[in-house]
Amino acid sequence: MPDKSRYFSREELKCPCGCERCEMDVGFLMALDILRDHWRAPLVPNSAFRCRKHNKAVGGEDESMHIYGRAVDFPIKPNERYKFVELVIELGFHGIGIMANAIHLDNRLGAKTLFHYYGKEKKKK
Ligand SMILES: [Zn+2]
Ligand SMILES: [Zn+2]
Numbered sequence: 220m221p222d223k224s225r226y227f228s229r230e231e232l233k234c235p236c237g238c239e240r241c242e243m244d245v246g247f248l249m250a251l252d253i254l255r256d257h258w259r260a261p262l263v264p265n266s267a268f269r270c271r272k273h274n275k276a277v278g279g280e281d282e283s284m285h286i287y288g289r290a291v292d293f294p295i296k297p298n299e300r301y302k303f304v305e306l307v308i309e310l311g312f313h314g315i316g317i318m319a320n321a322i323h324l325d326n327r328l329g330a331k332t333l334f335h336y337y338g339k340e341k342k343k344k
Contacts (some may be wrong), residue, residue, distance in 0.1 A: 222245055222248075223248075224243075224248045224251060224252055225252045225255075226251070226252055226255040226262075227248070227251060227252075227255075227264065227267075229241050231263060231264050231267065232264065232267040232268055232291075233267075233268055234268050234269050234270045234273050235266070235269075235273065236269075236270060236272060236273035236276070238270050238272070238273070240268060240270050241267075241268050241288075242268055242288045243267065243268055243288035244287060244288040244289045244326070246326070247288060247289045247290075247291075247325075247326050250310065250311075250312065250326060251291060253310060254306065254307065254310055254312075254324075257306055257310065258303070258306065262293050263293070263294070264291045264292060264293055265292040265293065265294055265321050266285065266291070266292040267285070267288070267290070267291045267292075268285065268286075268288050269283070269285040269286055270286070271286055274286050278339065284314065284325035284326070284327050285325075289325050289326045289327065290314070290323060290324065290325035290326075291323070291324055291325075292318070292321045292322070292323045292324075293321060293322055293324070294320055294321045295321065295322050300322065303322060304322065307322075307324055312324045312325070312326060313325060313326050313327050313328075313329075313330075313331045313332070314326070314327045314331070314332050314334070315332070315333045315334075316333075316334050316335065316336060317333075317334070317335040317336070318335075318336050319336075323336075
């Protein structure tokens with residue numbers, strides 16, 4: 220099992236707080252590569268791995284999948300959002316979160332869920 224993504228660099232995935240940690244889940248990285256294979260266009264994460272301190276600073280949920288390296292936020296153009304959500308459902312991502320300017324994806328354990336950040340967006344990143 221490769222431990223590096225074919226598409227996403229450490230720079231793009233690491234915690235942005237300066238701690239330099241980048242503890243992405245290997246299975247999740249593979250799922251992102253498969254997503255990128257199907258999408259056939261660049262995807263640049265807004266946010267991927269977060270240490271607990273940074274997650275708290277940006278108002279993330281206490282047990283956000285970002286701290287486990289199993290979540291990513293991609294900015295997706297409004298006219299491409301339907302196509303993107305259709306694809307990530309097809310590929311079996313478990314958590315899909317809709318933000319005003321980005322789509323959160325994760326592979327949480329348990330039931331699949333679609334949610335939005337309405338009312339929380341100001342402190343979210
Ligand atoms: Zn950090
Ligand atoms: Zn997120």
